[in-house]
Amino acid sequence: MKNIIKIMFGVLFLAALPAFAAQDFLKYDIGSYKFYAMINNTGAISDVLIGNKDKITFDKYKAAGWNANAINYFLLDTGTQKILFDTGLPLARGGKVLERLEAIGVKPQDISIICLTHMHMDHIGGMLDDEGKKVFPNAKVFLSKEEAEYWNNPNNDSSSFKSAKKVLEVYGESIIKFPQKQKITDGVTSVPLFGHTPGHTGFIIENKGKKLVILGDVIHANIQFVNPDIYLTYDVDPKTAMKTRKLVLKKAAAEGVDITGMHIAPPSVGKIKKTGKGYLFERHI
Numbered sequence: 365m366k367n368i369i370k371i372m373f374g375v376l377f378l379a380a381l382p383a384f385a386a387q388d389f390l391k392y393d394i395g396s397y398k399f400y401a402m403i404n405n406t407g408a409i410s411d412v413l414i415g416n417k418d419k420i421t422f423d424k425y426k427a428a429g430w431n432a433n434a435i436n437y438f439l440l441d442t443g444t445q446k447i448l449f450d451t452g453l454p455l456a457r458g459g460k461v462l463e464r465l466e467a468i469g470v471k472p473q474d475i476s477i478i479c480l481t482h483m484h485m486d487h488i489g490g491m492l493d494d495e496g497k498k499v500f501p502n503a504k505v506f507l508s509k510e511e512a513e514y515w516n517n518p519n520n521d522s523s524s525f526k527s528a529k530k531v532l533e534v535y536g537e538s539i540i541k542f543p544q545k546q547k548i549t550d551g552v553t554s555v556p557l558f559g560h561t562p563g564h565t566g567f568i569i570e571n572k573g574k575k576l577v578i579l580g581d582v583i584h585a586n587i588q589f590v591n592p593d594i595y596l597t598y599d600v601d602p603k604t605a606m607k608t609r610k611l612v613l614k615k616a617a618a619e620g621v622d623i624t625g626m627h628i629a630p631p632s633v634g635k636i637k638k639t640g641k642g643y644l645f646e647r648h649i
């Protein structure tokens with residue numbers, strides 16, 4: 365039942381996303397690395413998705429536009445590797461990962477690494493084509509051990525688990541199930557950000573003194589910067605997700621590091637500054 369509710373919310377969430385017409389991707393330099401934030405589409409988060417909405421006055425956040433969100437995925441070109449961070453929705457359900465990659469001159473076979481933050485449908489959807497075959501034939505897929513174990517559950521046959529198992533099966537030996545704080549490749553390290561899902565993972569990109577932290581789904585809309593206590597019905601373990609969010613935002617603000625995430629509305633890269641109980645996101649590309 366819980367999963368059926370989640371799927372229903374998923375449909376509501378997608379229905380709230382209007383067609384995106386402005387910028388489809390944003391280019392950003394991390395030292396000599398090229399980083400592209402590819403925006404699949406933008407929208408606004410609905411209050412039905414807020415798990416603790418009884419305690420939250422959503423209207424003031426909405427009035428400030430802090431409910432705006434997006435579905436994003438990222439490409440890092442290090443010069444020797446083309447690394448994709450998540451892949452968005454399935455191509456048949458509005459996923460545009462191939463279109464966005466083509467726009468920057470990247471073919472599916474050029475992708476050497478896919479880093480997955482977690483295995484929700486809006487992150488793994490672009491990995492399989494309509495026939496259930498690999499979209500990225502040469503990619504090694506880095507997935508946290510904890511995340512792989514969670515979705516491999518033989519006792520859960522809901523559609524989200526089926527989709528995750530299909531990706532695990534089709535990519536098979538190309539999937540590298542890594543322990544946390546693992547070096548993925550030169551310039552890319554994983555960071556455990558558990559809670560949204562049991563193995564939810566962020567990635568730190570560093571080059572020539574520049575640093576960007578990919579927060580995955582720690583943030584689903586700017587309301588969670590302003591009020592990090594807000595959790596979503598999608599969070600598998602809301603309490604852990606909240607604790608993780610508070611810790612990582614505190615660290616990011618203290619370090620003044622650049623951050624981005626899979627649902628931060630464009631321009632999706634910026635810094636945060638402490639304000640009241642939470643943070644203000646300052647976009648800078």
Ligand SMILES: [Zn+2]
Nearest residue numbers: 484486581626
């Ligand atoms: Zn997501």
